[in-house]
Amino acid sequence: MRIEDYALVGDMHTAALVGRDGSVDWLCLPRFDSGACFAALLDGPRAGRWLLAPAGRETCTGRRYRGDTLVLETTWDSPDGCVRVVDFMPARGEAPDLVRVVEGVRGRVEMRTELTLRFDYGRVVPWLRHEGGRLAVVAGPDAAWLQCPVPLCPDKEAHRTTAAFTVSAGDRVPFVLTWRESWLPRPERTDAEESLTATERMWTRWLSGCRYDGEYGEAVRRSLLTLKALTYAPTGGLVAAPTTSLPERPGGTRNWDYRYSWLRDATFTLQALMHAGYDDEATAWRDWLLRAVAGEPADLQTMYTLDGGRRIPEWNPDWLAGYEGAQPVRIGNAASAQFQLDVYGEIMDCLELARDAGLRPDDDAWDLQLVLMDYLEGAWRKPDNGLWETRGPRRDFVHSKILAWVAADRMISAVENHGREGPAHRWRALREEIHRDVCARGYDPGRNTFTQYYGSTGLDAALLLIPRLGFLPLDDPRVAGTVDAVRRELSRDGFVHRYRSGTGDVDGLPGDEGAFLACSFWLADALALLGRREEARELFDRLLAVRNDVGLLSEEYDAAHHRQLGNFPQAYSHVSVVNTAVALAGDNRTRRARGHPGRS
Numbered sequence: 353m354r355i356e357d358y359a360l361v362g363d364m365h366t367a368a369l370v371g372r373d374g375s376v377d378w379l380c381l382p383r384f385d386s387g388a389c390f391a392a393l394l395d396g397p398r399a400g401r402w403l404l405a406p407a408g409r410e411t412c413t414g415r416r417y418r419g420d421t422l423v424l425e426t427t428w429d430s431p432d433g434c435v436r437v438v439d440f441m442p443a444r445g446e447a448p449d450l451v452r453v454v455e456g457v458r459g460r461v462e463m464r465t466e467l468t469l470r471f472d473y474g475r476v477v478p479w480l481r482h483e484g485g486r487l488a489v490v491a492g493p494d495a496a497w498l499q500c501p502v503p504l505c506p507d508k509e510a511h512r513t514t515a516a517f518t519v520s521a522g523d524r525v526p527f528v529l530t531w532r533e534s535w536l537p538r539p540e541r542t543d544a545e546e547s548l549t550a551t552e553r554m555w556t557r558w559l560s561g562c563r564y565d566g567e568y569g570e571a572v573r574r575s576l577l578t579l580k581a582l583t584y585a586p587t588g589g590l591v592a593a594p595t596t597s598l599p600e601r602p603g604g605t606r607n608w609d610y611r612y613s614w615l616r617d618a619t620f621t622l623q624a625l626m627h628a629g630y631d632d633e634a635t636a637w638r639d640w641l642l643r644a645v646a647g648e649p650a651d652l653q654t655m656y657t658l659d660g661g662r663r664i665p666e667w668n669p670d671w672l673a674g675y676e677g678a679q680p681v682r683i684g685n686a687a688s689a690q691f692q693l694d695v696y697g698e699i700m701d702c703l704e705l706a707r708d709a710g711l712r713p714d715d716d717a718w719d720l721q722l723v724l725m726d727y728l729e730g731a732w733r734k735p736d737n738g739l740w741e742t743r744g745p746r747r748d749f750v751h752s753k754i755l756a757w758v759a760a761d762r763m764i765s766a767v768e769n770h771g772r773e774g775p776a777h778r779w780r781a782l783r784e785e786i787h788r789d790v791c792a793r794g795y796d797p798g799r800n801t802f803t804q805y806y807g808s809t810g811l812d813a814a815l816l817l818i819p820r821l822g823f824l825p826l827d828d829p830r831v832a833g834t835v836d837a838v839r840r841e842l843s844r845d846g847f848v849h850r851y852r853s854g855t856g857d858v859d860g861l862p863g864d865e866g867a868f869l870a871c872s873f874w875l876a877d878a879l880a881l882l883g884r885r886e887e888a889r890e891l892f893d894r895l896l897a898v899r900n901d902v903g904l905l906s907e908e909y910d911a912a913h914h915r916q917l918g919n920f921p922q923a924y925s926h927v928s929v930v931n932t933a934v935a936l937a938g939d940n941r942t943r944r945a946r947g948h949p950g951r952s
C-alpha cells in the first residue's frame with residue numbers, strides 16, 4: 353500500500369492504520385508508543401496484520417469517514433454484490449477495542465478474514481487458543497481476544513487465524529478485537545453495535561464545538577478530528593504522528609519515530625485547536641507541559657513521552673525490513689537529547705496566546721515562564737540543532753534566534769497586556785539586542801533575505817514564519833524579500849522544501865527528501881499575511897488536493913511521483929490546514945504582532 357492508501361481510526365490512546373485493501377497494518381497497544389501488534393506497515397503481513405475484505409479482491413472501490421467522525425467505512429462494490437466494512441475504536445473503557453463490522457449492502461459477497469498478531473513490532477509469535485467462545489492470543493505481557501460470530505480456522509503452522517463467510521444484503525457481522533494485559537482475566541464482551549452508536553456520537557459531539565465557519569469547513573473539520581485523535585487523552589500529551597519510520601524519501605534513511613510529544617509540535621497543535629475554539633484541549637496540554645518540564649530549565653527536552661517521561665533512547669528493530677525496504681527502522685528518537693533553542697519561544701508564544709484567548713489563568717505557568725526566561729537570557733547566543741533537529745554540527749540558526757526574540761516579546765506582552773509581574777525593562781533590552789543581532793548576522797542585504805544560519809548563504813523555509821511571528825512589520829521590505837527568496841530557491845514543482853538537503857552539510861544526513869508540507873502551508877500563510885491572498889488561495893487549494901481520499905496528510909510530499917512521504921498522518925501538516933484556513937478567513941489571532949520594537 354502507498355502511504356496515502358491508509359486511513360486512521362483511534363481511541364485517543366492509540367491509533368490503527370487501515371489500508372484500502374481492508375488490512376489493518378499498524379496498531380500499537382495499549383498506547384501510541386507501545387510495541388506494535390500489527391507492524392505489516394514496516395515489514396509486510398508476517399509482522400502482523402488483520403485483513404477483512406471480500407475474498408480475492410485487492411483494493412476497495414470507495415471509502416469515507418461517516419460524517420464528522422473517526423468511524424471509517426470501506427466499500428467493495430461489484431456487479432455481484434456490495435459489502436462495507438465499518439472500522440472504529442470505541443472510547444477507551446477497561447481495555448482497548450478495535451471493532452470491525454461487516455455490512456451486506458447488496459447481493460451476496462464471499463468474505464475472508466486473516467488475523468496475524470505479532471507482539472513487540474512483529475517479533476513475538478503468540479499462542480492461539482479458544483477460550484470462552486473467543487479466540488485468545490497470548491504472549492508474554494500481551495493478550496488479545498477476538499469475538500465474532502463466524503467459525504474461525506486456526507492455522508497452527510503459520511500462527512494465524514482465518515475465516516471465510518458469506519454476507520448477504522442486510523447482514524451485519526461484528527468482529528471485536530480486545531487487548532489486555534495477559535495476567536488479567538479475560539475482558540468483558542463489547543457490544544459492537546452499541547459501541548458504534550456511542551463512538552459516532554462522541555466524535556460528532558466533540559466536533560460540534562468547532563468555531564470555524566469559513567469556506568474550508570470540510571478540510572478544517574477533518575484536520576481537527578485528526579489532531580484530536582493524536583491526543584493521548586489521559587495526560588493531554590500529543591503525538592507528532594502515530595507511526596515510526598515511514599521514509600521521507602522512498603527507500604531512504606530519513607526514517608524517524610514520531611510517537612512522542614514534541615513541545616514544538618504540541619504548541620503548534622494547540623494554537624490550531626485554540627483558533628478553532630477548543631480551549632479545554634489547550635488547558636489539558638498546559639497542565640501536561642507544567643508536569644513534563646518541571647525541574648531545571650537547562651534540562652528542558654524537545655520531546656517527552658506521552659506521560660511526560662524523558663528517556664527516549666533510539667534503537668533499531670533490525671528484524672523489520674522497513675516500509676518498502678527503507679532502512680533503518682527506528683524506535684525512540686535521539687533528537688530528544690538535542691538542544692533546540694526555538695522551543696522556548698514556542699512555549700511562550702503558546703502560553704501568551706492562551707492568555708489572549710481567555711484561558712483559565714494559571715500561576716504555575718507564569719512561574720515556569722519566568723524560570724525558562726531566566727535561562728534563555730543566558731543561553732540564546734548558543735548554537736543549537738534548530739527546529740529541523742539537524743544531526744550535523746550545531747549552528748546559529750536564524751529561526752532559533754528569532755524564536756528567542758519571540759520568547760522575550762511574549763513575556764513583555766504578558767506584563768503589558770495581562771498584568772503579569774516581571775522585569776519587562778530587562779526583557780525589552782534583550783528583545784532589542786536579539787533583533788539587532790539577527791538583522792546584522794542573519795540577513796543578506798545583497799539578496800534581501802534572511803538566511804538559514806549565521807555565516808551561511810543558504811535559506812530555510814522556517815523563515816516563512818517571520819510574518820506570523822511579528823519579528824518585523826509586514827511592510828518591511830525584508831519580510832517580502834525573504835518570503836520571495838524562500839519561494840524561489842526552496843520550491844520544487846510548486847511545493848516548498850525545508851532547506852537544501854542532499855549534501856549533508858546542514859543536517860548531517862545522507863540523501864534528499866520530499867517537500868515538507870507544513871512549510872508549503874507556511875508559504876500560503878505568509879502570502880495571505882502580506883495581502884497576496886489570491887496566490888495564497890491558489891497554493892492552499894493545491895495543497896488540499898494532495899490530501900488522500902479521506903482527507904489525511906503525511907509529513908512530506910513527492911511532487912514528481914504524486915506520493916505522500918514520511919510519518920502519517922502528521923500533526924504538523926494538519927495543524928497547517930487549520931491555520932491557513934483561519935488565516936484566509938482573516939481571523940488569525942497569531943497575526944497580531946505584539947509590542948514590535950521597530951526596525952533595526
Ligand SMILES: OC[C@H]1O[C@H](O[C@H]2O[C@H](CO)[C@@H](O)[C@H](O)[C@H]2O)[C@H](O)[C@@H](O)[C@@H]1O
Nearest residue numbers: 592608614616617685687739740741742
Ligand atoms: O529531519 C531530521 C529530523 O526529522 C524529525 O524531525 C521532524 O519531525 C519533528 C516531529 O514532527 C518536528 O518537530 C521537527 O521539526 C522535524 O524536523 C525527527 O524526529 C528527528 O529525529 C530528525 O533528526
